[in-house]
Amino acid sequence: DVVTTQSPLSLPVTPGEPASISCRSSQSLLHSNGYNYLDWYLQRPGQSPQLLIYLGSNRASGVPDRFSGSGSGTDFTLKISRVEAEDVGVYFCMQGLQIPVFGQGTKLEIK
Amino acid sequence: LQLQEAGPGLVKPSETLSLTCTVSGGSINGRNNYWGWIRQPPGKGLEWIGSIHSNGNTYYNPSLNSRVSMSVDTSKNQFSLRLSSVTAADTAIYYCAKHDLWLVQLAYWGQGTLVTVSS
Helix, strand or coil: CCCEEEECCEEEECCCCCEEEEEEECCCCECCCCCECEEEEEECCCCCCEEEEECCCEECCCCCCCEEEEEECCEEEEEECCCCHHHCEEEEEEECCCCCEECCCEEEEEC | CEEEEECCCEECCCCCEEEEEEEECCCCCCCCCEEEEEEECCCCCCEEEEEEECCCCEEECCCCHHHEEEEEECCCCEEEEEECCCCHHHCEEEEEEEEEECCEEEEEECCCEEEEECC
């Protein structure tokens, strides 16, 4: 079975400071088409998840440019350049090369 | 594009959970139109249940495969989920969503509907 592991699971951040979340897969997520099948989602309190980053590094429509995704193969990172209050919530990575599998989630809170 | 889940909020153990997702603001048909169901037990993480293409091809989570079925009704712009032999472990918020690419890129989500399994 493919395992998707996120870290940290809890992330307290001061507004204006950067934040970084790691996602690791037990198998490479690099498709034969050259794209990494790894997305990032944010679930704000009481809301449905929303797509932030798709195929490893592409920002979804309407997502602020302070969010960026990087990585390839088995190791990926979501970075927020300057955290704002509205960024509070749980961040999930999801890999979909074989079957969609979500990471455990990282809860970002404001210090 | 908007998605809206509908179905009973309470299902008895051993019975079948049935949910429908109505798509508005766009057609359910289309070569690149893939639709999925994801669930989230209260206070826990996300689990993919399965996905269906507008032509009816399906792919289910192996852990649920024997109990899951999905279908598409293009005349109603809807797709559906059936999960049989439910137990308390199936209590969750059920979301429908649209993939922009098969098995990834869930770009649109419904608001979710809580289904409780209890007698």
